[in-house]
Amino acid sequence: MATRITNLSRLLTTLLHETPPFPSGSSSHGVIGKIRADPFGRSGSFSHYSSATAVAVPKESDGVMGSRRVGLEILGVLKDYEEYRRSLYGEITHKALLVDAVGTLVVPSQPMAQIYREIGEKYGVEYSEVEILNRYRRAYGQPWGRSRLRYVDDGRPFWQYIVSSSTGCSDSQYFEELYNYYTTEKAWHLCDPDAEKVFKALRKAGVKLAVVSNFDTRLRPVLRALNCDHWFDAVAVSAEVEAEKPNPTIFLKACELLGVKPEDAVHVGDDRRNDVWGARDAGCDAWLWGSDVPVFQGGCSKDRCPGLRKRSI
Structure with a gap:
């Protein structure tokens, strides 16, 4: 029987820091756009980022040491919330990982x-x-x-x-x-091409996985086109669930599909309101992508992979 994961935050942090750094040449023209995309090419929550925004790729000197520093910061950021959850549920255990799609798992390939x-x-x-x-x-x-x-x-x-x-x-x-x-693999790419290693490790450890996304019915074809649909045990799409994040209904549906209680699941997404607040309203734990969790790839901190923000068509 697969072992139950205790304190998934530590497991993720360990896994994130064991794989090679994010390649500096992976972005087009040497820049990484800070984009937040919707299923039809949207680049917005515009109060923070747009597809027109880009930053230079950090120097190699910002590599592994920087990622270790951020890893320690992550544990500090999570400490207060973990203590709060312990007061509600006792020792923290996570049986499931919920993942936002656009901006966390995948991003548009062009603005x-x-x-x-x-x-x-x-x-x-x-x-x-x-x-x-x-x-x-x-x-x-x-x-x-x-x-x-x-x-x-x-x-x-x-x-x-x-x-x-x-x-x-x-x-x-x-x-x-x-x-x-925007239904083809030309339009999208994975935030981290090595993310499959992390998801496979989590599933091997007994953690159930689901995508939770505000998207129309094209999400499933997109995941198939990118050959990552088989990484997950379930997909909760707002167009099918008839509830959009931050409505807790979509998170509760994902937990139902996985057969876990909300308090046994943690959601990772890049939008504080939709992902973090919405998931916590449903009773799930929640971490902010790019902050609480730097990336799914090791040696890659928030500062080293600054383009991994959200939402396109």
Whole structure:
């Protein structure tokens, strides 16, 4: 019988620091964009990051020693919350790991505005990438009046509104080409190409794994295209669950699918409101990606892999 994991934070920290550092040449043009992406090319919670933001790759001197320092900081950050959870549930044990999809597990391969413009040129789109990004932000920030949920089924009505508002183009062929592009492996890549080693180690140790994501029904094809769907025991998609993070319902559904109690699960995601607060409202433990957990790859701290932030189409 698989062994039960006690204090998953220590296991993750150990695993994260045993694999090679994140390769500095893995990002395009020597930079890593700080992007937060949605299933249709969105780059936003815009109060913090946008796809237009980029930072230089850190020097090699920021490597292993920096990751060890951050590892110690992580344990300190978690200490107070772990003590609080011990007061509620006793000694901390985690039987399940829930993982956010876009921005934590996967990221868009190109900035949203760039793809909108490049594909849109043959359909008459004339806006610059900056104009598209600004119009996108305004459109996405407006209430979606047709439903309390943005992502219903395949999300087409919502994304048609976003694309036409962002580009000024309502051509159905343009929309379909753009929409379908974000269902392919060309549009996405894994945040950490070596993440599979960590997930396999966790499953071997008896930890159940699930993806919890605000996404439409294209998430499953995306995970299959990236050949990572088999890493997980369950997938909770907002379009299927009919609840979007930070609504605790989606986290509770993930726990139900895994057959664990919420207090036995920890969720890792990059959005403090949607991932951390939402998961904790459901009774789960929660760690912030890029802060409490640096990355799924060892030797890679928040400062060394600064582009791993959230949410695209």
